[in-house]
Amino acid sequence: MATRETNPNFMNGVPELLVLRLLQHEEMYGYEIVQAIRERTDAVIVFGEGVVYPVLHGLEHDGALRSRRKTVNGRSRIYYSVTAAGSRRLAALSQTWNNLATAIQSMLMGGHHAKTAS
């Protein structure tokens, strides 16, 4: 009911974020995305197909992605591209991630704080 009042787990959404980001400038297909994430992060982040495909389906279902089937070398691929809604979603996710990363960074670096504040 209602619009989902519960806080989504604040950390999640990274697979979504990376997928949207990859698709922002060029259309790609699932299998390609799996490898792109591994390669571009030097294997720091490795999302299996079991992670990527459900994300793609979910994003398409939400209208953030659009797909078209294409056959290359006898291989059937499903290329995804970002819709306007997807662009907005990407912007929002980026923002959220930035806030989070900044907050954590400041805690990790910040001096102990001293309660001196009046």
Add this chain to the structure above:
Amino acid sequence: MATRETNPNFMNGVPELLVLRLLQHEEMYGYEIVQAIRERTDAVIVFGEGVVYPVLHGLEHDGALRSRRKTVNGRSRIYYSVTAAGSRRLAALSQTWNNLATAIQSMLMGGHHAKTAS
């Protein structure tokens, strides 16, 4: 059995990280930690008591924290401080977080990449 071979969800461990970091220089008690995280992150990150207490117990159980009971103003508090093992754990978690944040950051900022690489 063995020691848990499965990849822990790559994003997790942030509550642990922040708790250890807060306790690194001064001992604190649970309720205080809850508020400290909220205040120092300007409420970007808000961990409830249901998050913090289990983390404290888990870390103590693992020997990363040590606790001592203290009564102040008739209020019983349990102060936690970091052990040597806890320090190592903090270092490891920090490193992991850094790698992750760096990887994501590079994906968010990086140019599209062009497959031109020979």
Add this chain to the structure above:
DNA sequence: CGATGATACCTTGTGGTTCTATGTATTGCA
């Protein structure tokens, strides 16, 4: 003196993401 709110601790149940594992089918190569 009773109620309320802040302090301080704790646990249980649930929810949603992510992971591992597996399944199918095609192409190319040895």
Add this chain to the structure above:
DNA sequence: TGCAATACATAGAACCACAAGGTATCATCG
């Protein structure tokens, strides 16, 4: 023919974090 890579897909489990609730003490205010 068999194996590896390509390309899609789903199911089951694991897991963390969260909301919600529960206890108890102290201070405050009516």
